[in-house]
Amino acid sequence: xxxxxxxxxxxxxxxxxxxxxxxxxxxxxxxxxxxxxxxxxxxxxxxxxxxxxxxxxxxxxxxxxxxxxxxxxxxxxxxxxxxxxxxxxxxxxxxxxxxxxxxxxxxxxxxxxxxxxxxxxxxxxxxxxxxxxxxxxxxxxxxxxxxxxxxxxxxxxxxxxxxxxxxxxxxxxxxxxxxxxxxxxxxxxxxxxxxxxxxxxxxxxxxxxxxxxxxxxxxxxxxxxxxxxxxxxxxxxxxxxxxxxxxxxxxxxxxxxxxxxxxxxxxxxxxxxxxxxxxxxxxxxxxxxxxxxxxxxxxxxxxxxxxxxxxxxxxxxxxxxxxxxxxxxxxxxxxxxxxxxxxxxxxxxxxxxxxxxxxxxxxxxxxxxxxxxxxxxxxxxxxxxxxxxxxxxxxxxxxxxxxxxxxxxxxxxxxxxxxxxxxxxxxxxxxxxxxxxxxxxxxxxxxxxxxxxxxxxxxxxxxxxx
Amino acid sequence: xxxxxxxxxxxxxxxxxxxxxxxxxxxxxxxxxxxxxxxxxxxxxxxxxxxxxxxxxxxxxxxxxxxxxxxxxxxxxxxxxxxxxxxxxxxxxxxxxxxxxxxxxxxxxxxxxxxxxxxxxxxxxxxxxxxxxxxxxxxxxxxxxxxxxxxxxxxxxxxxxxxxxxxxxxxxxxxxxxxxxxxxxxxxxxxxxxxxxxxxxxxxxxxxxxxxxxxxxxxxxxxxxxxxxxxxxxxxxxxxxxxxxxxxxxxxxxxxxxxxxxxxxxxxxxxxxxxxxxxxxxxxxxxxxxxxxxxxxxxxxxxxxxxxxxxxxxxxxxxxxxxxxxxxxxxxxxxxxxxxxxxxxxxxxxxxxxxxxxxxxxxxxxxxxxxxxxxxxxxxxxxxxxxxxxxxxxxxxxxxxxxxxxxxxxxxxxxxxxxxxxxxxxxxxxxxxxxxxxxxxxxxxxxxxxxxxxxxxxxxxxxxxxxxxxxxxxxxxxxxx
Numbered sequence: 001x002x003x004x005x006x007x008x009x010x011x012x013x014x015x016x017x018x019x020x021x022x023x024x025x026x027x028x029x030x031x032x033x034x035x036x037x038x039x040x041x042x043x044x045x046x047x048x049x050x051x052x053x054x055x056x057x058x059x060x061x062x063x064x065x066x067x068x069x070x071x072x073x074x075x076x077x078x079x080x081x082x083x084x085x086x087x088x089x090x091x092x093x094x095x096x097x098x099x100x101x102x103x104x105x106x107x108x109x110x111x112x113x114x115x116x117x118x119x120x121x122x123x124x125x126x127x128x129x130x131x132x133x134x135x136x137x138x139x140x141x142x143x144x145x146x147x148x149x150x151x152x153x154x155x156x157x158x159x160x161x162x163x164x165x166x167x168x169x170x171x172x173x174x175x176x177x178x179x180x181x182x183x184x185x186x187x188x189x190x191x192x193x194x195x196x197x198x199x200x201x202x203x204x205x206x207x208x209x210x211x212x213x214x215x216x217x218x219x220x221x222x223x224x225x226x227x228x229x230x231x232x233x234x235x236x237x238x239x240x241x242x243x244x245x246x247x248x249x250x251x252x253x254x255x256x257x258x259x260x261x262x263x264x265x266x267x268x269x270x271x272x273x274x275x276x277x278x279x280x281x282x283x284x285x286x287x288x289x290x291x292x293x294x295x296x297x298x299x300x301x302x303x304x305x306x307x308x309x310x311x312x313x314x315x316x317x318x319x320x321x322x323x324x325x326x327x328x329x330x331x332x333x334x335x336x337x338x339x340x341x342x343x344x345x346x347x348x349x350x351x352x353x354x355x356x357x358x359x360x361x362x363x364x365x366x367x368x369x370x371x372x373x374x375x376x377x378x379x380x381x382x383x384x385x386x387x388x389x390x391x392x393x394x395x396x397x398x399x400x401x402x403x404x405x406x407x408x409x410x411x412x413x414x415x416x417x418x419x420x421x422x423x424x425x426x427x428x429x430x431x432x433x434x435x436x437x438x439x440x441x442x443x444x445x446x447x448x449x450x451x452x453x454x455x456x457x458x459x460x461x462x463x464x465x466x
Numbered sequence: 467x468x469x470x471x472x473x474x475x476x477x478x479x480x481x482x483x484x485x486x487x488x489x490x491x492x493x494x495x496x497x498x499x500x501x502x503x504x505x506x507x508x509x510x511x512x513x514x515x516x517x518x519x520x521x522x523x524x525x526x527x528x529x530x531x532x533x534x535x536x537x538x539x540x541x542x543x544x545x546x547x548x549x550x551x552x553x554x555x556x557x558x559x560x561x562x563x564x565x566x567x568x569x570x571x572x573x574x575x576x577x578x579x580x581x582x583x584x585x586x587x588x589x590x591x592x593x594x595x596x597x598x599x600x601x602x603x604x605x606x607x608x609x610x611x612x613x614x615x616x617x618x619x620x621x622x623x624x625x626x627x628x629x630x631x632x633x634x635x636x637x638x639x640x641x642x643x644x645x646x647x648x649x650x651x652x653x654x655x656x657x658x659x660x661x662x663x664x665x666x667x668x669x670x671x672x673x674x675x676x677x678x679x680x681x682x683x684x685x686x687x688x689x690x691x692x693x694x695x696x697x698x699x700x701x702x703x704x705x706x707x708x709x710x711x712x713x714x715x716x717x718x719x720x721x722x723x724x725x726x727x728x729x730x731x732x733x734x735x736x737x738x739x740x741x742x743x744x745x746x747x748x749x750x751x752x753x754x755x756x757x758x759x760x761x762x763x764x765x766x767x768x769x770x771x772x773x774x775x776x777x778x779x780x781x782x783x784x785x786x787x788x789x790x791x792x793x794x795x796x797x798x799x800x801x802x803x804x805x806x807x808x809x810x811x812x813x814x815x816x817x818x819x820x821x822x823x824x825x826x827x828x829x830x831x832x833x834x835x836x837x838x839x840x841x842x843x844x845x846x847x848x849x850x851x852x853x854x855x856x857x858x859x860x861x862x863x864x865x866x867x868x869x870x871x872x873x874x875x876x877x878x879x880x881x882x883x884x885x886x887x888x889x890x891x892x893x894x895x896x897x898x899x900x901x902x903x904x905x906x907x908x909x910x911x912x913x914x915x916x917x918x919x920x921x922x923x924x925x926x927x928x929x930x931x932x933x934x935x936x937x938x939x940x941x942x943x944x945x946x947x
Binding site: 009010011012013014015017018021022037040041042043044045046047048049050051053054056058059062064065066067068069079080082083084085086087099102103107108136137138139141211212214215216218242364383386397403428433 | 514
């Protein structure tokens, strides 16, 4: 069992975290005709926007209440009101998701109350659903923002259970922020193959996947429709992925009575088996042939791939649920996790990571830990490139942001198929690094007596291998 | 907000070095250069962003951001300001303050500890500390913390007081300049000083552009004393006051620095550009003239003219093969500030047609220059809503869009070539050499066969007209007559 170590450093060097409002914005982008709106200074939006654009290589409709000095002193409510009216007038969105930033939260504004009053006195806003999540930058990271926004959407837009609601062959899915559009698409296919209709909240599979549309759309390009969200009580079951989606799942269950299962990960053979058997049980149908075939392919990939994972020393830094998921994957394939760094420390699954210590810290903690442990692979987002260069260790890019690779929306890691492709990606990375053997690789073959040791300082075995 | 910061901003809005500012009335001047932001329709960075952009290229110092995570966490290591050596500036350092720090008022203590940790780990020649909205709001006095730390650690700790809410990027540039004037420039002496020393202000060495210009200067024997701040070392900036001439390249971003350096140390300055062949030659000419007036050998002027003749010819020779391919191609130029007018002249040199150029961030001075270049002001647009730009490009009003990353996808989704000419770009476009690169890149983009392929409708789509495409009421872009 791992010990969670909260670093007591005053400075964060090479931050691992992305901010909570950005997580909320990504969730809001998974709603049809949606626009995320940051309540804060324009820089908060500008930085987040640029980062999101670099990651997705897509136009991201992210707006700001543009609080200036006067608003900072007197309060941001008039800015919020003007921003909402402007957005509705200019872009005609169906949905606006507001995420508060550190600036308004530090002022201690009652943004929720402000929003209520604004909606009451402006009939122009009646046709647009407006949701607000409290996401100060100084608390939590991407996962917290994504989860808060999802909870806020559920609380405001889902119709609570009533006797008149009939159940349908519907499954609600609450994916975590670490699920890519391709992951969501893959899940949809798995669920549909059992005859269920999946309602996925938030659904970035057609809004952030990167595709060309027939005309210019100023809002999100796809996503969960508002009517589907309203009707989530119709489902027979809810599937949530990642511990950070437990709170939204609980909120949804409390509101609708639909039972929920929270998967800590859907990467790997065993978690995929649990998902598929849950669906088989719920649908009373046999597992479709295609999934059986995918499972067989995954098992084969694990056999082919395990040669390249076994004994490899891996250092990972990520948001907690992604960290949990990847650690389980790597150690399950025979690699050992030598360094694990989480962006935040509240996730209860962190202690299950097969490593001595999980550090809640930054990429410098990853770099220091990896250097000390002699890691052979760094696994984190694109900002790990500095550490990778300095250490001369390859970097596998995961999570957010990935701004120096293409196609990140199409990287799949869940289910049999996703796990299979993840195994190949990693194994190929290791294969690319493999080198021809040379005599000096075999230092440990030299008989012990031939080694000149400094007395008492080195045990012969460890010295010889270094 | 601290009174001193207010006073500083008011003072910045009174800029005798800026013609636009001088022309304003008392009241208009107080409002600053940028228009008030409209909530819900604002784009662009904040003052903190601007300050960071202006100072981040100093390569051997640690840039420490005092604020909650997002300010640094969402934006670090994101520009291609290149370095010829130290890489310390690429580290993203922030105090990442938490709720507890805010409630307990621990911000200043945390900042001080953070500075100590940074110094213990890296021993940098200086630390530049940036305030942000939240830490300014809770009243953290970064100036006092920096003073104390400078004394305690014996390393210059420079406070940059430009919290995001005080204004735009441009204001942030200027506040960063003020920090340099107050705490850095003039605090050290250069190892060598010659009558041929110059500074370049507002050049950030994006994608290494400085190195396209530096060889030209070296050829003439002109020594770059300090570039503020592209590929700069701290001691270079600190001893910048010994240069003989200041060249200001990013329009008015650091005009306050140029003017005050003239007041304090008698260094003349001029505004020039290294974008475009003619502009580069003009800049070199002015540099030579001012240096000679400041005491450099008179032969510099002659040598400069000779270099210009040779380099212009070399550039044109290299451009010749492209002229035929590019002449008549229509360009929509959508960017702000300095790049507009300097690139307009560059493209016109190639016989390309500028169908429209935006002047969103340009000063009146910039606008006049564009007007002179293009003859009339019919083609200057303030801003084009994305929807409208999409329709114009989709309709084929322009052959290529040159802009920054924000509008990249408007062009790409309209299946139109696009080239990055803003700070995130990967190519260097400065000097004679940069112009050749720019034109080569333009040609590479325009001649890519992919455009024809992606514009083709799927075999099952209607051959006449495209489904769902609506450009009704969108004005057409009119080429210059």
